[in-house]
Amino acid sequence: MVAALGAAVCFGVASVLQAVGARAAEPGSGSGVDARLLARALAQRTYIAGLALDGLGFGLELIALRSLPIYAVGAALAASLAVTAVAASRMLKAALSRKEWAAVGTVCGGMALLGLASGGEGSGHGSAALRWGTLVAAGAVLLVGAAGGRLPGRARAAVLGLGAGLGFGVVEVAVRLVDGVASPALVALLLGGAAAFLLLTSALSRGSVTAATAGMVIGETVGPALVGVVALDDRTRPGWAPVAVAGFALAVAGALVLARFGEGGAEETAQEDAPRACLANSVVRP
Template identity: 35%
Template sequence: MSSAVLAVLAAVVASIGYGVSTIMQAVATRRAAGLAVVTQPLVIGAFVVDGLAWLLSLVALDRLPLFVVQAIIASSLVVVVVLARLVLGARMRSIDRVAVVVVVSALVAVSLSGGDQPAVAPPDGFATTMLVSAGVLAAVFVLAYRRGRPLLLATIAGLGYSAAAVAARAAHASGGLLDTVLQPLAIVIVVSGVVAALAYLRALERGSVGAVAATVSVLEVVVPGVVGTVVLGDVVRHGWDPVAVVGTAAALAGCIALAMSPANTAAEAVSPVA
């Protein structure tokens, strides 16, 4: 089995993990408020699942361009909707079923348009720029935490996940996992990841699961895709540009439709514990 196929499988399993984690976090945010939510067993379990999914995403990012990996990971919304239907008994609309097929089909096309592309070393000054960006994002999150609107918090989460993915792709270019941990970009990965996770929880607590998930999904596909192509040398296979563009657009459209599904709001109906 080729390294590219293994990388795609790693991204798919990571997507499933993120979907499971989303359901767990959405339920937990209805059982506690503020920072107390991080003590919920479901959230602790979700963080473990997130961590495993993130490690798998590192495997994928080492061999595949950002636009491919992030598009696959965004498809975790498929997992969310299906799990909500199976576990929570949520209603699944006809458009949701169509969206699932569209997303899966589009991701196959996007995966084929990328191909095996080992990560390359980032340009000079990239690490400094990313460190400053992570610091600014963390400061904005601290200021927005108490009274920030759900859309703002979801945007911070989406940018945080994007920054972590971009840093992981760039950091992994320097060598193996140990090399990734021992370089400045590791700070960006950790800070951005923590900010994203906390902002996502806060956004889920204060707003609609669907709107929050849609915002995060769009940002974590578009932003890393652009940065990967413009800055980190990610390329589309020769002659596959239309397939990559149409496939990514179709996947995003399907993800947005799924984000607005009643199945995505099912977790909000869970009654808070006394």
């Protein structure tokens, strides 16, 4: 659990650093799957620093996934959203309301409950169908990115973040399924991770950092947790299932509340209201 929470801190700070780097790069095509934007972002030192933290976080996540149920690791990673919100308030000069600070506390409280309730890693190894299913899911992440890139403003960031979360969720499941270099789960791990980075970079380059991170947290938490319980035999400590459910629900609920927080919220609102203001002027003026 310490490794999982360490990964959450790394991922949370990395998201803000990558947002700074992606926004400093030359604007891309606007597509949700834009490899050229990623290449330009890689020229920014802050983006590279974010990637370094991602690498450290991924190493800690692997340690956690080899010892804890997927649902516990996924909910621990939900704490990265709280870290992102706090880091954005400092590095991007954004202000959190009392409601957002309460949501941060809710995520942390949910994590404490999950830490108390989680058992060991499940003994299930997954079927061949599940291994191929992770590969199909990794390909579907790119489709989500292509569709999400066409959406406006905050919705675009949230959907692309959700797609990135699905990609990282594929990685979480695939780690438990890899059984050799020829395993489709290994291909799914690589493809899902690469697709997730593409979508996340596009989301961070234009939209709210926390809206994108919130979508990512939901994508990488709910689905993998269900797969772990249903297919990989992840369980809680005996008699602690209600506590685990409550902790998981609190962590996700706090993440959803924080999804409404965005360091560029006022600016995005002004941009969204501009067309309506122009229309109003055209109606009022003769």
